[in-house]
Amino acid sequence: MKKWIPIATGLAAGFVAATIAFANVSPSLTTQASNSNTKSDAEKVYVPYGQKDEYYLFDSGGHSGQLFVYGVPSMREIRTIPVFSPDPATGYGFDTASKKMLGGYTWGDLHHPAISETNGNYNGKYLFATDVGNSRAAVVNLSSFTTKDIINVPNTSGPHCAAFVTQNTEYLFLPTRFAVPLGQEYQPLDQYSTKYRGVMSALTFNESKEKLNIAYQVALPPWSYDLSDAGKKSSGDWAVLTSYNTEEATTTLEINASQADRDYIVLFNWKELAQMVKDGKYEEVNGQKMIFPEKEKGGIYLVPVAKSPHGVDVTPDGKYFIASGKLAPMMTVFSFEKAFKAIENKDFAGERNGIPILKYKSVVEREVNPENALGPLHTQFDDKGYAYTTMFISSEIVKWNYKTGEVLDRVPVQYAPGHSVAAEGDTASPQGKYLVSLNKMSKDNFLSVGPSHPETMQLIDISGKKMRVIDTVPANPEPHYAQMIRADKIHTINVYPKDPSNPDAVYKQTDTRIVRKGNEVHVYGTAVRSRFTFDHTAKRPDSIEVNQGDHVFIHLTNIDFDEDITHGFAINSYNLNMEVQPGQTNTLDFIADKAGTYPLYCTNFCSALHQEMTGYLLVKPKN
Ligand code: RUQ
Ligand code: CUA
Numbered sequence: 009m010k011k012w013i014p015i016a017t018g019l020a021a022g023f024v025a026a027t028i029a030f031a032n033v034s035p036s037l038t039t040q041a042s043n044s045n046t047k048s049d050a051e052k053v054y055v056p057y058g059q060k061d062e063y064y065l066f067d068s069g070g071h072s073g074q075l076f077v078y079g080v081p082s083m084r085e086i087r088t089i090p091v092f093s094p095d096p097a098t099g100y101g102f103d104t105a106s107k108k109m110l111g112g113y114t115w116g117d118l119h120h121p122a123i124s125e126t127n128g129n130y131n132g133k134y135l136f137a138t139d140v141g142n143s144r145a146a147v148v149n150l151s152s153f154t155t156k157d158i159i160n161v162p163n164t165s166g167p168h169c170a171a172f173v174t175q176n177t178e179y180l181f182l183p184t185r186f187a188v189p190l191g192q193e194y195q196p197l198d199q200y201s202t203k204y205r206g207v208m209s210a211l212t213f214n215e216s217k218e219k220l221n222i223a224y225q226v227a228l229p230p231w232s233y234d235l236s237d238a239g240k241k242s243s244g245d246w247a248v249l250t251s252y253n254t255e256e257a258t259t260t261l262e263i264n265a266s267q268a269d270r271d272y273i274v275l276f277n278w279k280e281l282a283q284m285v286k287d288g289k290y291e292e293v294n295g296q297k298m299i300f301p302e303k304e305k306g307g308i309y310l311v312p313v314a315k316s317p318h319g320v321d322v323t324p325d326g327k328y329f330i331a332s333g334k335l336a337p338m339m340t341v342f343s344f345e346k347a348f349k350a351i352e353n354k355d356f357a358g359e360r361n362g363i364p365i366l367k368y369k370s371v372v373e374r375e376v377n378p379e380n381a382l383g384p385l386h387t388q389f390d391d392k393g394y395a396y397t398t399m400f401i402s403s404e405i406v407k408w409n410y411k412t413g414e415v416l417d418r419v420p421v422q423y424a425p426g427h428s429v430a431a432e433g434d435t436a437s438p439q440g441k442y443l444v445s446l447n448k449m450s451k452d453n454f455l456s457v458g459p460s461h462p463e464t465m466q467l468i469d470i471s472g473k474k475m476r477v478i479d480t481v482p483a484n485p486e487p488h489y490a491q492m493i494r495a496d497k498i499h500t501i502n503v504y505p506k507d508p509s510n511p512d513a514v515y516k517q518t519d520t521r522i523v524r525k526g527n528e529v530h531v532y533g534t535a536v537r538s539r540f541t542f543d544h545t546a547k548r549p550d551s552i553e554v555n556q557g558d559h560v561f562i563h564l565t566n567i568d569f570d571e572d573i574t575h576g577f578a579i580n581s582y583n584l585n586m587e588v589q590p591g592q593t594n595t596l597d598f599i600a601d602k603a604g605t606y607p608l609y610c611t612n613f614c615s616a617l618h619q620e621m622t623g624y625l626l627v628k629p630k631n
Contacts, residue, residue, distance in 0.1 A: 045478060049476070049478040052081060052469060053081045053082055053083060053479045054082070055079070055081065055082040060079070061079030061080055061081065061495060062081065062494070063079070063080040063431055063492045063493060063494060063495055064080075064493050064495055065077070065080050065429070065444060065490050065492045066490055066493070067446070067465070067483065067487050068119050068120060068486075068487060068489050068490060069088075069091075069485070069486070070117060070118060070486030070487070070488055071115065071141065072115075072484065072486075073090070073091060073092035073093030073115050073116030073117065073139065073141075074090050074092075074095070074118065075089040075118060075148065076089075076484050077089060077153070079495075080431075080444065080492060081478075081479070083465065083467055083479050089148055089153050089154070090155065091116065091137055091146050092113065092115065092116020092118055092137075092139045092141070092142070092144065093110075093114060094106075094114060096585055099576070099577075099585050099587040100154075100155070102584060102585055102586050102596065103594050103596050104561070104596060104597045105595065110158065111158070111160065113142050113144075115141060115142075116141050116142055117139055117140040118137045118138070118488075119168055119170075119489060120138065120168075120170060120171060120235075120488060120489040121135050121136070121137050121490065121491050122135065122136045122137070122170075122171040122172050122180060122491070123135050123136075123491050123493055124136070125173050125174075125175055125435070126176055126177070127436065128175040128240040128244070129432070129436055130432060130491070130493045130494075130497060131177075132497035132498045133149075133150055134147050134148065134149060134150060134177075134213070134215075135491075136148075136173060136180050137171060138168075138171045138182055139167070140168045140185060141166075142160075143160065143167060144159060145158070145159050145161060145170070145171060145182060145211055145220055146158045146159075147218065149218065150498050150500075151498075151499060151501050152501055152504075157218055158220075159221070159222070161222060162294050162295070162296060163190050163191055163192075163205075163207050163209075163225055163293055163298070164182065164184045164188070164225070165184055165185075165186040165192065166184050166186040167182035167183070167184050167185075167209070168184065168185035168234065168235075169182070169183035169184065169185065169233040169234055169235055169236045169249050169250075170182040172236050172238050172247070174238045174239075174247070174278060175238060175239070175241075175244050175436070177213060178212070178278075179210045179211060179212060180210075180211045180213070181208060181210055181236060181247055181249075182208065182210075182211060183207075183228065183236060183274075184206050184207055184208070184233055185234070186206075186232065187200070187205055187206045187230035187231065187232070188205070189204055190207070190294070191293065191294045197259075200256055200258045201230060201256050204230035205228065205229070205230055206228045206230055206231050206232065207225050207226065207227055207228065207298075208225065208226045208228055208233070209224075209296075210222070210223045210224050210225070211223065222296060223282070223285070224290060224296070224297040224299060225293070225296050225299070226281065226299045226301065226308070227293075227298050227299065227300050227301070228301070228361075229256075229361040231251040231252065231256070231271075231272075232252050232253045233249050233251050233274070234249070234251065234317065234318055234319075235249065235250050235318060235319045235320055236248060236250070236320065237321050237322045237434070238322065239322055239326055239344065240324065240325070240326030240436050241325065241327075241436065242326050242344065242345070243322065243326045243327070243344040244326065245277050245278060245280075246275060246276065246277050247275075247276055247278055248273050248274065248275050248276075248320050248329045249273065250271070250273055250274075250313070250318060250319070250320045250331060251273070251317075252271050252315075252316040252317065253265035254270075254271045254272055255267050255268050266315060266335055268315060269314075270312040270313060270314065270315060270368070271313060271314075271315055271317060272311060272312060272313060272360075273310070273311040273313050273317065273320060273331055274310060274311075274363075275308070275309045275311055275366075276307055276309070277308075278307075281307045281308075284299055284307060285297055285299065291303075301361060301362050301363050302361050302362030305362070308363050309347070309364050309366055310363050310364070310365045310366065311365075311371050312365065312366075312367075312368040313331045313333070313340060313342075313368075314331075314333040314335075314336035315333060316333060316334055316335045317331045317334070317336075317340075318332055318333070318384075318385045319331070319384075319385050319386035319387060319427075320332075321386065321389075321434065322434075323389065323395070323410055324389050324393075324435065324436050324437065325436075327344055327345065328342060328343055328344065328373060328410060329342050330342070330395065330410060332384035332385055333384065334384075334385060334400065337377060337382050337384065338375050338376060339377075339384050339387065339395075339397055340374075340375050341372070341373040341374045341375075341410055341413070342371050342372055342373060346371050346372075347366060347371045349370075350367065350370045351364075351366070355367060355370050375413075376410075376413045376415070378406050378408070378415045378418070380402065381402050382399060382400075382401035382402045383402065384397050384399055385397070385398045385399075385400050386398050386428065386489075388428050388429060388430035388433035388434060388443060389433050389438045390430055390433065390438050390440040390441075390443075390470055391437070391438050391440035393409065393410075394407055394409055394410075395407070395408050395410045396428060396433075396443055396470070396475075398425040398426065398428045398445065399425070400424050400425060400448075403420055403421055403422065403424055403425065404421060404425075405418065405419050405421060405428060405443065405468065405475060406418050407475055416473075417473070417475050419468065419474075419475040419476070421447055421468075421477065422447060422450065422452075422464065422466070422480065423448075423449040423450070424447055424448040424449045425445045425446060425447050425448070426448055426487070426488060426489075427446045427488060427489040427490070428444060428445045428468075429443070429444050429446065429489065429490040429492050430442065430444075430470065430492065432492065432493060432494065434491070439494065440470060440471060441471050442470065442492065443467075443468040443470045443475070444465050444467055444468070445464075445468060445477075446463075446465055446487035446490060447463060447465070447483075447487075448463060448486075449461065449464070450464035450482065453482070454482050463485055463486055464480060464481070464482060464483055465480075465482075465487060467479040467480075502571045502590075503570070503590040503591040504589060504591030505591060512532065512593050512595055513563075513565050514563070514593075515534075515565060516567075517536070517541045519532070520532055520533050520534055520543055520544045521543055521544075521545075522542060522543045522546075527555070527557060527558050527559060528559045528560075528561065529552075529554050529558050529560045529561065530561045530563065531543075531552055531560070531561065531564075533562065533563065533565070534564070534565050534566075534567045535564055535567070535568070535575040535577065535588055535621075536566070536568050537568055537614055537615040537617070537621075538610070538616075538617035538618055538620050539620075540564075540577070540608070540621065542562075542623070548623070548624075550623035550624075551623045551624040551625070552626070553625075553626040553627075553628065554600045554625070554628070555627070555628050556600060556601065556602075556627050556628060557599065557600065557601065557630060558599070558600045558627075559597065559598075559600075560597065560598055560599075560600050561595060561597045562577065562595065562596045562597070563594075563595045564577055564586075564593065564595070564596070565588065565591075565592070565593040566592050566593075567591075568590050569590055569591050571590060572590070573590050573615075574588065574590065574612045574614065575588050575610050575621070576612035577596065577608065578609055578610075579606050579607075579608045580608065581606055582598060582602070582625070584598060585611055587612060602627060603627045603629035603630070604627055605624060605626055605627075606624065606625040606626075607622055607623070607624055608622065608623050609622040609623075610622070
């Protein structure tokens with residue numbers, strides 16, 4: 009393997025120089041050979057037929073708008089869950105309910121998945137995600153691996169700094185990457201500092217209805233908010249987020265947003281903010297309850313941090329938060345306890361936009377600066393109290409002790425890791441054992457597919473004193489963050505249970521019917537191996553005849569109550585396809601605007617006679 013060092017564009021000149029100089033002393037030069045996998049590594053990742061992986065890995069799909077599910081340690085991809093983008097394979101975005109949920113958007117940018125938590129640990133029930141591209145949030149049900157709700161978040165733009173849930177899933181917070189005028193109205197960029205805002209939204213989730221809701225918003229200064237994390241245990245009522253461009257630059261951010269030596273971590277008490285809303289300390293902005301920190305004091309503080317920080321991660325004990333600076337080659341450990349004391353003593357060093365600034369010295373615990381390690385981004389934790397930080401520039405994982413600052417081990421990865429994910433590594437009880445490095449580059453790793461190479465995931469055994477890369481696999485674009493959960497915490501359903509209260513469901517072929525209401529045609533049909541029945545009384549029960557211009561609703565119930573017997577339903581030339589899983593009722597609606605004869609068929613292989621599972625849609629011309 010050739011030595012390769014990514015040169016990040018847009019870094020301060022001195023920093024780039026340091027990066028180039030660093031090429032000569034990279035630890036990967038000396039330890040590269042240890043990354044060639046051996047037979048014993050292969051045995052560690054081999055999961056024999058009939059056995060299952062120990063962990064699920066939920067990997068963000070970035071601008072594909074999807075979520076990818078892998079098994080660990082085999083690193084086999086087992087499922088794609090469409091979240092913010094349509095997916096013909098499952099009919100997501102085609103059937104009536106999911107089409108409505110997507111709201112006309114055909115893509116999304118999914119960065120940070122967040123599994124629901126109880127007492128700071130994953131409970132395996134739901135997964136939340138945000139869309140940086142079109143300012144949305146979504147929830148995925150982990151018993152069916154399907155997206156249940158998507159909400160548009162007004163007044164904001166690009167909730168990159170999300171989603172992270174509080175320790176009992178009380179809230180998920182969505183601070184944004186882009187500042188915009190409230191309501192995204194037109195405002196000249198010269199008015200940036202006064203008219204633009206970086207808004208943080210607090211969302212709640214109603215589990216019985218499987219619906220997301222915006223509880224309140226906070227009009228933060230017009231900075232970019234990058235990453236966030238919720239507190240745990242003694243810091244459980246608090247959350248932290250990093251900011252950059254506190255310079256409030258409006259052009260050429262790569263230079264102008266890197267001027268100040270310090271940016272800020274925003275520290276807030278979400279219980280206090282919720283109380284402020286209860287007390288009416290907010291203004292209504294475009295239908296949302298908005299707290300303005302310059303008008304209503306309390307709950308929010310700023311902590312100075314080395315310039316342009318990226319990740320911020322709360323330690324499993326809830327005592328510290330660790331910020332990593334993409335332009336400062338160090339990890340800074342801050343103490344919640346010290347911050348609380350400084351807040352109590354009003355030990356402030358001024359304020360910005362009405363938000364008190366704590367003194368760096370009174371909150372910092374230690375700075376950790378591993379020799380020649382460059383571009384620290386994100387930190388994960390194991391069961392022994394150690395931290396693992398990704399180094400984007402020097403392409404390695406650094407293992408260190410956050411209580412002493414001691415650096416314990418370093419392992420090169422190929423190349424440019426953004427996040428890494430350890431088994432339950434951002435919870436109150438990390439599992440140790442495995443860490444997956446989510447690499448942005450894979451030069452030289454796989455068969456060439458042209459100028460653009462796939463991204464990579466590398467599985468690292470972290471059970472011993474020394475880390476060891478034991479597997480390397482290509483990854484779908486684009487792995488940003490992932491979460492890894494013990495497989496026995498996820499309880500999937502085998503078939504959808506019957507729902508007699510669903511007016512669209514039909515569980516017996518003898519109940520199938522076609523009902524006309526004006527120019528609306530409702531088909532209540534069934535799918536079973538290997539036939540469709542739309543109207544059991546008709547001469548041809550598997551065909552549908554409508555008039556041109558009719559609004560047609562196909563309500564289809566899969567009455568094969570057998571695991572894995574999924575049927576599809578497609579109409580030739582009408583650009584329609586949906587899926588009905590065992591026991592499920594799904595609806596597809598469309599305007600039959602094209603007259604003619606259109607075969608319909610099952611798209612999902614379901615039996616030896618799957619090819620016979622067909623019929624016709626006949627659309628009678630208007631005149
Ligand atoms: S970010 S590479 Cu979208 Cu999570 Cu740090
Ligand atoms: Cu039903 Cu193929």
